[in-house]
Amino acid sequence: MNNENTFHKGDAVSEEGDYICVPCGYQKHFKNGDAFTECTSCLAGTEKGHDDYVDGTELWEKVQSSGE
Numbered sequence: 001m002n003n004e005n006t007f008h009k010g011d012a013v014s015e016e017g018d019y020i021c022v023p024c025g026y027q028k029h030f031k032n033g034d035a036f037t038e039c040t041s042c043l044a045g046t047e048k049g050h051d052d053y054v055d056g057t058e059l060w061e062k063v064q065s066s067g068e
C-alpha cells in the first residue's frame with residue numbers, strides 16, 4: 001500500500017466520492033472541485049483536534065467502492 005489515496009486538508013478533490021477520516025473513521029462525501037476540509041467529527045486538522053495531529057499529515061482516505 002502507498003499513500004496515493006490519502007489527502008491533506010486543503011488539497012483539491014480530484015475524484016468525487018466518499019472519504020474516511022484516518023484518525024477517527026468518520027466518513028464524508030467530497031465533490032470534484034471541492035477542497036478537503038478538517039474533520040467535522042474529531043476536528044483533526046484544527047487547533048481543537050488531536051494535539052499530536054499536525055498539519056500536513058494525511059487526513060482523508062478514499063473509500064474504495066466494492067463494485068470495481
Ligand SMILES: [Zn+2]
Binds near residue numbers: 022023024041043044
Ligand atoms: Zn476525524
